[in-house]
Amino acid sequence: MSLWAVLLAVLALGALGFWLGRRRALGFVAQAGSEVGAVHSRPHQHGVFVAILSLLPALAVIAAWAALAGGLVSREVLASLPEGAVGPSDLERSAFLAEVRGLVRGDYAAAFNAHAEAAAAVWKASATRYAMLFGSAALALGALGALWGWSRLTADFRARTRVERFVMLALVLASLVAILTTFGIVASLLFESFRFFQLVSPVEFLFGTQWSPQTAMRADQVGSSGxxxxxxxxxxxxxxxxxxxxxxxxxxxxxxxxxxxxxxxxxxxxxxxxxxxxxxxxxxxxxxxxxxxxxxxxxxxxxxxxxxxxxxxxxxxxxxxxxxxxxxxxxxxxxxxxxxxxxxxxxxxxxxxxxxxxxxxxxxxxxxxxxxxxxxxxxxxxxxxxxxxxxxxxxxxxxxxxxxxxxxxxxxxxxxxxxxxxxxxxxxxxxxxxxxxxxxxxxxxxxxxxxxxxxxxxxxxxxx
The missing domain is CATH 1.10.3720.10 (MetI-like)
Structure with missing residues (x-):
């Protein structure tokens, strides 16, 4: 079960929830006839409400899958190795995991590390297990959300209000992305600049007239301070x-x-x-x-x-x-x-x-x-x-x-x-x-x- 297959299934489930919610709302309209105000919201707003309750929890699980699955699988692969199979440094572990991923994808015909073949088998089994776990959870939560939303629909249900609140929340989050990105850029610049000014005087940097940042490898070399x-x-x-x-x-x-x-x-x-x-x-x-x-x-x-x-x-x-x-x-x-x-x-x-x-x-x-x-x-x-x-x-x-x-x-x-x-x-x-x-x-x-x-x-x- 791949990530893209689960994503397509969740989108199809959301479309089904929209259709079911809209169809039930059309039934309310038919029962009300020409009576003004008998149905609070339009049929498509009921459908959007059900689709939102179906998609949100499922997409949250898929996002967690995309963010956590790689780390969980890597941890299981490293835990399955015998003592001393991989060096203790992060660089050695990253190189070994890169080789394992290459074997899983078919990029390498043979393994360089003696333990890579067994680790690749563990990787495949672990990835399949987590895919089934996260995929089943996403589909189950999507179905439960759609069912719960569908069960709440009535003629006087305020679907329009809830959909508009969700749209407002989505717009606020979209605005926050740009704001938080700006804050992140400024914070990274300030943090690294503070580290620089611990090594070099701000007065020298802002008012000095000599720029030669090529520092030497050893302290006894000419121009070692830059x-x-x-x-x-x-x-x-x-x-x-x-x-x-x-x-x-x-x-x-x-x-x-x-x-x-x-x-x-x-x-x-x-x-x-x-x-x-x-x-x-x-x-x-x-x-x-x-x-x-x-x-x-x-x-x-x-x-x-x-x-x-x-x-x-x-x-x-x-x-x-x-x-x-x-x-x-x-x-x-x-x-x-x-x-x-x-x-x-x-x-x-x-x-x-x-x-x-x-x-x-x-x-x-x-x-x-x-x-x-x-x-x-x-x-x-x-x-x-x-x-x-x-x-x-x-x-x-x-x-x-x-x-x-x-x-x-x-x-x-x-x-x-x-x-x-x-x-x-x-x-x-x-x-x-x-x-x-x-x-x-x-x-x-x-x-x-x-x-x-x-x-x-x-x-x-x-x-x-």
Missing amino acids: AFGAVPLFWGTVFIGAIIAMLVAIPLGLMTAIYLTQYAAPGVRKVAKPVLEVLAGVPTVVYGFFAALTVAPAVRDFALSIGISNASSESALAAGLVMGVMIIPFVSSMADDALTAVPRSMRDGSLAMGATPSETIRKVLIPAALPGIVGGVLLAVSRAIGETMIVVMAAGLAARLTANPFDSVTTVTAQIVALLTGDQEFDSAKTLSAFALGLVLFLVTLALNVYALAVVKKYREAYD
Whole structure:
């Protein structure tokens, strides 16, 4: 009895409960005739009530099966082994159980461990027994729930109220998933960052200007303590994502939105707007290839042509230009929607007072649409700050505190990738520094969102 077979049987049982509940409610309707209020709820609501009582306990058992069966079977397999058959470490036990699972699935033709064949037989028997136990319990509870729900149905039974309460509970739980996930992310960042700050001073991390997290294997080696001054990373993030990229995206995005909403013919807008928004769907690695193979060499050649001899093949300007192009749709789409939402009467009133179209745009439409425009800009800034692939491929990984756009720099996200790539030990300052960087990045984006809400609230009160 497999998990999927039991799940299909439970769903079929729920469908049967719905049909039986609805059929019984139709009998109540037939008995009541045309009498108003004789039946409290509709027939399908009675059916949904019975189906819920059938599905909930059965699905709870199936969830417990999926969560616990593997551990229970593994425990029985390890208990059946003779003394000393498997090493005492968790790694040795995990490797042995992985071999046993491979034998059960048929991935291995022969066993490497002498006890694996016998353990595989124990695994199969134990898995079959637990499958029968959990499967029978799920079907029995589903049938009992359906029978109990069906027995409660009467003409005046408030099935609608109970179904609506269940739907409300489901909506609350769905909302809690996102909230609890956010709390989990923040808690993990705080916990690992606290461990990092036990090894490295927060003052050094937040205000230090030297970033070299490559710690040595032995304490007597040069640079064994590392350097964790993250100011070059913060500056690189701001320089590429919030300065260069925004200098490209804000003017182009805003002017594009103004043209499409105020000047473009309907046919042009119908074609140009979807084509522009295609840019938002291009994978960032494609932008990275374009930046590394096309834009970066062009930027370096331009720098050499104007006499800058130390221009790097990987530069902040190349990454920022491509990143700005990537986030143009975020700015233009939000600005487009904001300008379109401005009441037509405001535009017509300005034109009727003698203002030119350009004056109307500058003095009426843009101030009225400013909350949406600011929201789009801040969304684009958050997107740029969190970008990784373009920086890795076009800007490099050198942590430099420089204002020269032709130099190679790096960002917080690029360093997080570099720190967590490959086999890492999560008890060293080098690896834990990635969590501290992530915490700072999270706080920065949170501050941007709070500021965006404040701006929107201020101008919404002025133009409502």
